Amino acid sequence: MANPVVATTAGRVRGGMTDGVARFLGIPYAAAPVGALRFAAPSPVKAWDGVREASRQGPTAPQATNPPLPGLDLAGMTGQGWRKGEEYLTVNVWTPDPGGSGLPVLVFIHGGGYVTGAGLVPACDGTAFARSWIVLVSINYRLGIEGFLHLDGAASNRGLRDQIAALGWVADNIAAFGGDPGQVTVFGESAGGASIACLLASPLARGLFQRAIVASGHPEMVRPSALARTLTAGLAAALGVPATAAAFAAKTSEELIAVQGAAWGLDLRDENGLDPFCGFLPYTPVYGDEVLPGPPAAAIAAGAGSEVALLAGTARQEVNLTMIPAGIYDSTDDAQAVATLSATHPDAAQILDGYGLGRDGNIAGHVLTAAMTDLIFRLPTRRLAAAHTGPTHLFEFGWPSPALDGRLGACHSLILPFVFDTLPTVTGPDGMAGPNPPHALAGELYRIWSDFTVAGKLTWPEYGPDRQILWADTPSAVRTDDAPATT
Numbered sequence: 001m002a003n004p005v006v007a008t009t010a011g012r013v014r015g016g017m018t019d020g021v022a023r024f025l026g027i028p029y030a031a032a033p034v035g036a037l038r039f040a041a042p043s044p045v046k047a048w049d050g051v052r053e054a055s056r057q058g059p060t061a062p063q064a065t066n067p068p069l070p071g072l073d074l075a076g077m078t079g080q081g082w083r084k085g086e087e088y089l090t091v092n093v094w095t096p097d098p099g100g101s102g103l104p105v106l107v108f109i110h111g112g113g114y115v116t117g118a119g120l121v122p123a124c125d126g127t128a129f130a131r132s133w134i135v136l137v138s139i140n141y142r143l144g145i146e147g148f149l150h151l152d153g154a155a156s157n158r159g160l161r162d163q164i165a166a167l168g169w170v171a172d173n174i175a176a177f178g179g180d181p182g183q184v185t186v187f188g189e190s191a192g193g194a195s196i197a198c199l200l201a202s203p204l205a206r207g208l209f210q211r212a213i214v215a216s217g218h219p220e221m222v223r224p225s226a227l228a229r230t231l232t233a234g235l236a237a238a239l240g241v242p243a244t245a246a247a248f249a250a251k252t253s254e255e256l257i258a259v260q261g262a263a264w265g266l267d268l269r270d271e272n273g274l275d276p277f278c279g280f281l282p283y284t285p286v287y288g289d290e291v292l293p294g295p296p297a298a299a300i301a302a303g304a305g306s307e308v309a310l311l312a313g314t315a316r317q318e319v320n321l322t323m324i325p326a327g328i329y330d331s332t333d334d335a336q337a338v339a340t341l342s343a344t345h346p347d348a349a350q351i352l353d354g355y356g357l358g359r360d361g362n363i364a365g366h367v368l369t370a371a372m373t374d375l376i377f378r379l380p381t382r383r384l385a386a387a388h389t390g391p392t393h394l395f396e397f398g399w400p401s402p403a404l405d406g407r408l409g410a411c412h413s414l415i416l417p418f419v420f421d422t423l424p425t426v427t428g429p430d431g432m433a434g435p436n437p438p439h440a441l442a443g444e445l446y447r448i449w450s451d452f453t454v455a456g457k458l459t460w461p462e463y464g465p466d467r468q469i470l471w472a473d474t475p476s477a478v479r480t481d482d483a484p485a486t487t
Contacts, residue, residue: 004017004098008176009172010044010045011052013054020096023093024092025057025058026059028090029165031044033089038249039154040154057083058083058085058088059085059088060081060118061088062082063257064115064116066081066116070325072431073430075122076123076417077426078121089142089166090140091137091138092139094126094127094129094135094137096178099178101178104185104454105134105183106184106186107138108137108188109186109192110138111192113191113283114147114159117192119139124138125425132454141166142158142159143283144283145256147159150228152245153244154248157285157286157291159195159285160198160285164291167184167186185209185212186212188214188215190216190217190413196217201219204291212309212311219384224286225287235263268282274344278341297383309456310384310391310392311394313396316410319376323369329407331365332365337352337367338352379484393462393470396470397415397472401414401433402434403431410473418472440474441472441476
């Protein structure tokens with residue numbers, strides 16, 4: 001088949017064919033965020049004449065290079081990092097039939113702590129979904145200071161606004177790629193999952209998707225605008241400029257990235273002395289604007305997103321991915337564990353006591369890691385599942401990777417190559433999934449995501465008082481959730 005050409009609302013694009021799947025890369029859904037648009041809400045893309053080439057990866061959002069994690073090759077998960085270029089507010093589309101119609105659509109929003117990531121990385125390739133007659137769309141959005149710093153004179157929640165604009169592009173254009181704009185599922189992991197939880201609550205996103213999959217994220221990954229200004233003031237001081245959009249816009253992306261790491265040294269605890277992200281997530285969406293008028297968790301509990309079917313879940317050992325390479329998992333003693341958690345939680349000693357700190361046979365770093373996994377990910381996700389008033393199912397990813405001498409476990413983001421059925425991208429002696437991951441589990445999770453996208457079909461009970469979840473492991477099973485109760 002010749003390289004296909006599709007007409008979008010802004011002009012025609014030419015994709016490429018790979019293994020029988022049409023792939024269109026780097027299609028702009030908004031104008032390049034440069035000049036006066038850099039800290040503004042996304043603007044419509046300018047139409048073009050002729051046929052735009054869309055067969056190669058385009059630029060990605062400005063971002064720092066992730067430091068290597070000792071003993072782990074993460075290239076399949078992270079891709080090539082920052083690919084410089086102005087037009088990076090783009091979508092990628094995989095479709096089995098650009099000339100078809102009525103195909104279900106799955107839109108993937110990448111994670112990366114709101115500071116790194118891209119919609120096109122090897123582990124999140126959409127080919128497998130397209131072979132199942134699903135149109136897969138992935139997106140880029142603004143990150144870090146340019147996407148999420150709360151600035152006077154700038155549009156708030158620029159990264160979320162970008163995501164909403166991308167979903168608007170899907171509504172207007174996906175039929176031209178064979179998709180059904182009335183049958184859209186959104187899926188995100190980590191910051192991508194938290195973004196989708198926010199979009200569930202956002203009045204600006206209502207009607208843009210019918211199903212949502214939230215992995216390792218939740219609607220509590222936000223801050224009030226007043227607290228977000230603490231971050232803004234700290235970064236302005238690091239730059240030596242006023243805390244205004246004009247002052248930040250006078251700096252290059254490279255200059256902003258150079259000071260972005262100063263955020264991790266700031267005290268972002270609330271009036272109760274609590275940072276629910278344990279210092280891991282300084283850049284977040286904020287509430288108190290038109291995107292998120294109030295706390296999104298409260299909006300969901302009040303019925304926002306009730307028309308959307310929700311599949312949510314976490315990994316069993318989320319923060320192992322950070323704590324093991326940092327040495328905290330193995331080298332922390334009891335006093336250090338309490339001190340570490342006390343930096344962000346006022347009742348750290350009581351929390352860790354509940355996880356068995358100080359008891360015979362319990363290693364302090366392991367106890368701290370388990371507690372932080374629950375505090376940051378598992379417990380807020382259970383609160384989301386309990387609060388959502390529409391159909392809700394819960395899963396937990398439990399397959400333990402043999403990487404790092406078997407200590408990596410079922411860690412953060414490991415589920416992605418299973419869901420996308422791309423395990424070869426993370427397989428090998430230093431691969432995140434080790435040398436011989438279970439392809440049968442990948443096939444199972446890929447089918448669950450596909451069935452949910454196509455028909456909202458899941459085979460285990462909704463999450464309710466009996467707390468039934470899908471335990472995704474070898475073998476998988478439906479069982480009672482063993483996460484601590486959230487009430």
